[in-house]
Amino acid sequence: MMSSPILRTANGIIFPLTLLFAFYMALKGHNFPGGGFIGGLIAAVALMLFRMSHGRDAMTRLMPIHPRVIVAAGLAIATLTGLFPMIYGPFFSVEQEAMPMLRSFAPYVNLGVGEPVHMPSALFFDLGVLLVVIGVSVGMIVRLGEEIAPDEEEVAQA
């Protein structure tokens, strides 16, 4: 694909910042604009830009695992967050009563440093969404991109 030096250089600065911003968005989402879905999309756009500017091999080096692993991990995190109250409710909670799936908690967790952090259970669910969105978008784009981009290996062989 196209590979302009300007894009590549600029992306060196933009790429980490965008990823950081995506992560910030995902974390901040519960009380301020943002959320896992948006964060995932932002990160996906950043990764796509990286793929455009640096090419396929650099992308493979950056993400050595297949995107489906990310999708699976995201789905697993989201599902486990959903299942957590069902196990926590009847067996570990003070009330000892059944809780519905995906029931949310909003505890303030003391990390030992600074003020207690507002850490709703939806945060983990959101992180799952983030991973799924990243995995799906990057996976689809990279895969479809391979169809039109001249395969580097085949070019090298020819």
Add this chain to the structure above:
Amino acid sequence: MVMIAVFAPVTLGLATLWLPREWIERRMAVAVAGPALAFVLLLSIAVGASDHLGAGKDAHHGDTATAFGSEHLTTGTLNWMPSLNINFAFLTDGLGLFFALLVSGVGVCIFLYARGYFGREGPTSADDLYRFYPTIGFFTTAMLGVVLADYTILTLLFWEMTSISSFLLIGWDRYDKKAVKLAMQAFFTTGLGGMGLFGGVLVFGNATGNIVEGGIWRWSQMLEHSEALQTALLNITNNPQLMWAFVLMFIGAGTKSAQFPFHYWLPGAMAAPTPVSAFLHSATMVKAGVFLVGRLFPVFAALPLFPQLIIPFGAATMLYGGVVALQQHDLKRIFAYTTVSQLGLLMAMYGLGAIDFEFVKDGKTLTAAAIDFDVTQIANHAFYKAPLFIAAGAIGHVLSRDITQLNGAFYKHKAICGTMMAAALGLAAVPGTISFQAKELFLYAVMHAAKVSPWLWIVMGMTIITAVCNVAICVRVWTTLLGLKGGMSEADAPEAHHDHHHEHPHEHGLLANLIWFPGAAIVSLQFLGGLFPGAFWGPIFGGFEQTAATGNYFYKGVPNLWYILTHAFESLPFWISMFCLVAGFFVGRSRLGRGAVKDFADHIYPVMYWLSVTGGGRCFRVVQTGNLKHYLLFVLGAMLLGFGWAVQLDISNGGGMLDAVSIEAARFFEYWPGILIGFIACLTAVLIPTTDSRIVRVVFLGATGFAVVALYLVYQAPDLALTQLMFEIISVILFVIVLRLLPKEKRGRDAGKLWRVPIAVAVGLAFGWMTLVAASNNRGNGAFADDGVTPLVEPSNPHAEPLGVTLAQHSYGLKTDEFGNTKLETAMSEGPDGVSERGGGGTNIVNVILVDFRGFDTLGEICVLGLAAMGVWSMLPHRRRKSDPKREVETDYPQDAIEPPLDDLGQGVTA
């Protein structure tokens, strides 16, 4: 505890996957622990509950029902979907517990036998066992679930799981196309019955709303209200739904239990490895249908249709299976057809039980149901049929499964053949086996019922013929294996093909005995029970009997051999039994029915399959044109129709939708930035169809999207704007990539289709209308008369809030005070003292909706996203794979397994 028992087999079965493949003995030990644990747990429950169960033993069958569904027998409730009446709860009454003990007990033997069957040194032994234990564990759990589940839908769920596991096990040899076809046949047939059961359960639940609030969705409830239900069933003309519920459930039971004419799948299922045949297709799974009928029996026996439907089907199955079984050569097919026959007998037994007859005892005239010791009948079959299969598989391993090849086999393999011969005695119902007593009881039932309704003498005749066939089979097995005169030999099968398929080397060592020992262990119960019914059989199985009622007039408990012999001269059934034994002996020695016949029912499934595939294909091509424009037209047209209907309904009801929408629409012009950006969005959208170039269209589409982003921004919705922005970027990139993959565009083809314009405009207007309705919610918000209090539009629902306000209230803790103003609830503000925000614990309403209020939707959506991505990855396989020849070999899987199976399906089964 029941929960642990039910799920132990699958859990431990799956746990064996973590063991290395070579650990065959340790794998077996872990897997066997599953059913063994279930057996022990269930046994402890049975011992604990035996007092309660014993209480209902002497009562008439009408009263017996109350002794079952008692509350304390239902255990292990775990809420799943309470609102849909689907929960995990288990009913440990006599019938369920008996079946569960049968499943887990036979399961232990089969798990051990599998080790002997698959062997140790065979080329695929380790691999087979690696796959076998998880699958059979899954089946064991499913079967335990079927017989123990309390909720009707839960039963159905486990029921389908048994079908699936049966499918997996019949098609065990994945590369054998015939086995795969037969697996499909069994799956479709039992799946059809599963649909029937599903319908029956739903109809039953809905039809019983007048008896229990919300309908009956639990078996224990059904048994509790048996009297009310029986009253309703006797006046069936007033409750036709109950009759259909029964008919549908019987379709489920009949297909699962291989009733004629749906029995064809069971002989076909013999393509499975023998442990599977012995377990699923003789001892347990096929009895699920019998179990279901037994479950329904205490209540539905009051239905006049019950005997009318079940007896003919059961008797026909019994006769057909018996006659065909005699004329087979493959041992597994012989025993499969006797299984079919026996299942018919069990069904007929329950059917006869619905007929009450009168008898005189101690000078008093009493009535009783023509059924006695149903559990004994069921157990008896399992205890001779499973050993027969075990021995058949074993002899097939070392010699052949074709009976014509087995002349004199006893002298080579004494243990295996001895097991088979002992079990064959059970098949023939020779005195000394519990089978003899069971047949005797069945003949009594037929006789008593026939005295009430003379037509049933026909059933008596059918029973005699079946019994003669069974005895003849037993005689042929004995004479052949012992090499006596009159045994089967190669001369009986001139066209036979000599199949030496799984010719395994004969294994030595202690564990090699596992190929016959489990069978011998099971069959020993036959003789223990037959010889000592009072001391052994009665105390163990008596507690489970659902219908031990008539024991009062006949004999206390299962009759003693001595009792039958000494009372022989006054009882017709005894003479019938003796006649069958003698006649069977001569038929077995004769030349009658020595050739192998084909079962005409083997053609039912292929023909039905062919009809549905060709007919369905024709319908499919009419409905599915494959043209995206047609689909879109249908979808949008249907939406417009629905929308028009809703608007029309509102106007005719005098609703304020029209006014509310016009007011909201007028408010749109109050904010100029919105209008400008909206204009840009519309303009770019209109420009899309004016160009011919796909890329330009995509650019215009993107421009529309970006205009919408700006629209969100000026209306202060940063979340939506951000999402839309990112989404537009990604979708434009995706579009461009996909468009480059498309073939070159043909210009000018789509021009001039003006009829699409009005549809587009109408759809746009409809969506705009809907948005405005959602925003206004019929309140006429903000549009007040001059006094500022009276709303201009009278709200159709005064309590309705606009959608946004409702959501915000739940998210932020916004509160509507007594003056109707909304404001933030300050007491609910966040802080580290534990007081959190209302609702979702966040203040970003969009996000809280996504992850909390509609969290389940989001979970579903990300699953869909993952599926879509999987679709891309699987439909566009990785390019590198093409240059890798190894991959090509791996995917060489029988792709055409679904082709119409019109060849001689069912014959020459291999396993």
